[in-house]
Amino acid sequence: MKLTADHTDLAAAVSYAARSLPARPPVPILAGLLLDAADGRLRVSAYDYEVSADTTAPAAVTEPGRVLVSGRLLSDIVSTVRGTVHLELRSPRLVLKAGSARFILPTLPLEEYPARPEPAATAGTLPGPDLAEAVAQVASAVSKDDSVPILTGIGLHHDRQAATLTLYATDRYRFAVRTLPWKTAGLADTSAVIPGRALADAAKATADDTTVGLTLPTSGSGLFTLRSEHATTTIRALDGELPKYGALFPTEFAHTATVEIAALKAAAQRVALVATKNAPIKLTFTAESTLVLEGGSDDDAQAVDNVHTSLTGGELTIAFNPAFLLDGLNALTTPSVQFDLTSPTTPAVLRGHGSDDQALRYLLMPIRLS
Missing domain, CATH: 3.10.150.10 (DNA Polymerase III, subunit A, domain 2)
Incomplete structure (x- = not known):
């Protein structure tokens, strides 16, 4: 195998395939990337019996061929070199040259590498x-x-x-x-x-x-x-099924509140600083258009902050795991979040304010307050 390729194209292809390499391969051969050069293309592949990745990069191929090399090492190398990259197989080594840099990489046995699955037609x-x-x-x-x-x-x-x-x-x-x-x-x-x-x-x-x-x-x-x-x-695919979600999401709510996401995230992050691991932060939606956030305990540090809210349905106090709350807020793409609430002990539904039924719905279990 002998070819030249632009480092940008090569790095993109290697990076794509290397995403699928297992962190702890069950056998060393699965830590390799398969390089297959032919017909003006370099094909880069990875496979570990669960996930396969396959992509191509344009290349000037003077000698077609195949080689298997350490994926992590090749990824680290091609991400640092610049300009035109020269690859040449000199069994049992792969020589990579770019500018003044030269690398000699050991190869892995091709005959031990498993055959990748053939994907079905696009649906x-x-x-x-x-x-x-x-x-x-x-x-x-x-x-x-x-x-x-x-x-x-x-x-x-x-x-x-x-x-x-x-x-x-x-x-x-x-x-x-x-x-x-x-x-x-x-x-x-x-x-x-x-x-x-x-x-x-x-x-x-x-x-x-x-x-x-x-x-x-x-x-x-x-x-x-x-x-x-x-x-x-x-x-x-994994064996089994996830719980059915249809019946879990309430359809009627006693309280609805709208809060600006950026302001709520900032306040929740501040209050969470005093919350011990897995400790909740308390949210009180008041009739004065204020959402009060509280964290900590009487024996430790405490924090209180508040943000503006628009509330219908009367006052309500509910508590959440702060990390889970922030995950939901970070997942939303709208400026404001809508909280649909029933009671302090039943799940809350977070959604983007003004979004439709196909947009993200985030069901969050509350934490009971003593």
Whole structure:
């Protein structure tokens, strides 16, 4: 193998594929990136049996060939070099030259590398920015506890009649739901749970693409596929189902309050400074158009702050985990948040003020105050 490529193109391709490399590969061979040079393109791939990433970069190929090298090391190198990059396989080493820099990399045995899965045909397309935003929003509720694997995933549900794709996630303390319009090529109603971290990385990597193609898992393949113009990612779906969210979201509320998000976030961050781990901050919506935030305890530091609010339904005091509250506020994209409240002990629903039913809805469990 022998080729030259611009460092910008090469770095973008290597970075895309390296996102899928496992942090702790079960076998060393899965820490490698597969480079395949032919027909004026360099194909860069990664695969660990759960996630595969495949992309290409333009290259002047003088000798076609394939090589497997350490992905993290190659990613670190190409992110620092500039100008034209020269790659040449001199078995069993790969020589990389750029400007005055020269690197000699050991190669990994190609015959031990597993064959990547073949993705199914695209079922439908979405704007890349819309998908990336929706995934990032619901990812705010994904569990970080690997002891319950299904809660580390993001659910996808296609409703053929409504022509929508709904994304949802929960860690049992909050539930995030976002719906996108999605017309597909005859795809039946389908649901699947995709590993949240892998899906978030893949969607973020294609956020600048005008359109991306999606394939939802089937009983046969179990693979979710995300395609852009020059890149493809497949992710194996998780076994199981997330809790049904339809019945969890209240439809009638006794109190509704609107608060500017920037002001509320700043006040919540200040008050949370005195809250011990997992301790709540108390929110009191008053009749005087003021939201009072309180944190701390009588035996420790205490803090009080307030922001303006527009309230209907009478005064109410409710408490939340401050980190969960801030996650929900950060996920919203509107200037103001609308709190839909029933009582101090029932879940609250946060949504962007003035948004429709397809926008993010963030269900947050309150903490009982003693």
